[in-house]
Amino acid sequence: MRRAEGSMRKRLPRARIETYLAPLLRATALTPRMLRLRVGGETLRGFAAGRTADERIKLFFPAPGERAPALPEIGPTGMRYPEGAAVPHARTYTVRSFDPDTLELDIDFVIHGDGRAVDWARRARPGDMLGIAGPTGGWTPAPEADVHLIAGDETALPAMATMLERIPAGSRALVIAEVADEDDEQYLEAPPGTEVRWVRRDPAGWRSPTPLERAVRELEWPEGVVHAWVAGEASAVRAVRRHLLGERGLERGALDASGYWRHGMTVEQWVATEGDDVNADEASNAGEASNAGEAVSANEAVSANEAVDAATR
Numbered sequence: 340m341r342r343a344e345g346s347m348r349k350r351l352p353r354a355r356i357e358t359y360l361a362p363l364l365r366a367t368a369l370t371p372r373m374l375r376l377r378v379g380g381e382t383l384r385g386f387a388a389g390r391t392a393d394e395r396i397k398l399f400f401p402a403p404g405e406r407a408p409a410l411p412e413i414g415p416t417g418m419r420y421p422e423g424a425a426v427p428h429a430r431t432y433t434v435r436s437f438d439p440d441t442l443e444l445d446i447d448f449v450i451h452g453d454g455r456a457v458d459w460a461r462r463a464r465p466g467d468m469l470g471i472a473g474p475t476g477g478w479t480p481a482p483e484a485d486v487h488l489i490a491g492d493e494t495a496l497p498a499m500a501t502m503l504e505r506i507p508a509g510s511r512a513l514v515i516a517e518v519a520d521e522d523d524e525q526y527l528e529a530p531p532g533t534e535v536r537w538v539r540r541d542p543a544g545w546r547s548p549t550p551l552e553r554a555v556r557e558l559e560w561p562e563g564v565v566h567a568w569v570a571g572e573a574s575a576v577r578a579v580r581r582h583l584l585g586e587r588g589l590e591r592g593a594l595d596a597s598g599y600w601r602h603g604m605t606v607e608q609w610v611a612t613e614g615d616d617v618n619a620d621e622a623s624n625a626g627e628a629s630n631a632g633e634a635v636s637a638n639e640a641v642s643a644n645e646a647v648d649a650a651t652r
């Protein structure tokens with residue numbers, strides 16, 4: 340295996356983070372467990388999406404019965420809410436696509452069990468208002484890789500789809516996607532040479548190693564320079580990351596791994612449990628691209644309603 344040179348996560352200068360309130364225009368079921376919500380209109384003028392593949396946004400959800408969520412002010416010391424405002428539920432999602440001409444933003448929601456974000460997505464009707472901060476994100480498939488290994492669960496599919504739109508000519512993508520059921524497999528527009536492997540969640544329930552981890556472990560490792568991007572349930576991502584670094588010998592700069600959610604825990608519980616130690620096993624390497632990816636997610640979670648970084652990463 341040839342080794343990768345340089346980091347695949349290119350840090351771009353941060354765009355100024357803005358907040359937006361936008362109405363829901365339309366909800367479309369992509370699969371039984373994936374709902375595409377299109378929000379947009381004049382209020383999204385200036386929304387600066389499209390710079391990288393895995394752009395994320397912080398969403399602010401109105402409470403039941405509330406017309407629109409309070410939006411934070413984003414200043415040098417963090418996010419601040421107007422005096423007396425109810426602090427809204429906030430979660431991170433991916434920009435699936437944004438059209439600067441029509442000012443329409445698509446966000447794909449996994450319809451999982453219970454959660455205030457998913458409950459809002461289920462109930463939302465055209466005209467309901469969503470708060471948005473961002474976008475941010477800094478990864479794009481690098482031209483120096485021969486093969487882009489892209490692995491994740493349903494929450495990562497929106498980012499995976501945008502990545503497949505940006506695979507540089509001359510390299511190819513190998514995708515491993517874990518979904519609950521066959522019905523949840525989505526059409527992914529991909530360049531020629533892309534191989535997509537769908538794996539199913541265990542019907543018997545959650546257990547480790549997850550099907551995603553098993554599929555990556557069983558992979559016949561491709562020839563050439565391999566870069567990998569992994570996202571999804573945090574413990575699965577961590578296991579895959581350890582495997583890729585430890586057993587496959589991938590260099591840290593060639594790996595971007597991010598926990599997107601944590602099985603059995605709300606984001607707040609996840610952060611309270613793991614907090615800044617979420618990457619404790621690699622604490623000494625903090626700052627390297629592979630850890631930064633997951634740490635970013637954890638930190639986003641930590642500061643969901645507090646710090647400006649939550650909205651700016």
Ligand SMILES: Cc1cc2nc3c(=O)[nH]c(=O)nc-3n(C[C@H](O)[C@H](O)[C@H](O)COP(=O)(O)OP(=O)(O)OC[C@H]3O[C@@H](n4cnc5c(N)ncnc54)[C@H](O)[C@@H]3O)c2cc1C
Nearest residue numbers: 432433448449451454455456457494599601603604605606
């Ligand atoms: C950078 C980034 C990008 C993301 N992009 C997307 C995206 O584009 N689309 C998307 O759907 N999600 C995305 N996520 C994940 C999303 O933020 C989480 O799933 C979030 O926890 C949902 O919030 P909630 O309020 O519905 O549930 P929470 O209050 O956080 O959790 C409630 C319960 O639901 C469980 N749960 C949460 N998510 C899932 C899930 N996906 N499957 C099964 N159980 C779950 C939790 O374990 C908990 O038990 C992204 C996360 C990050 C960090």
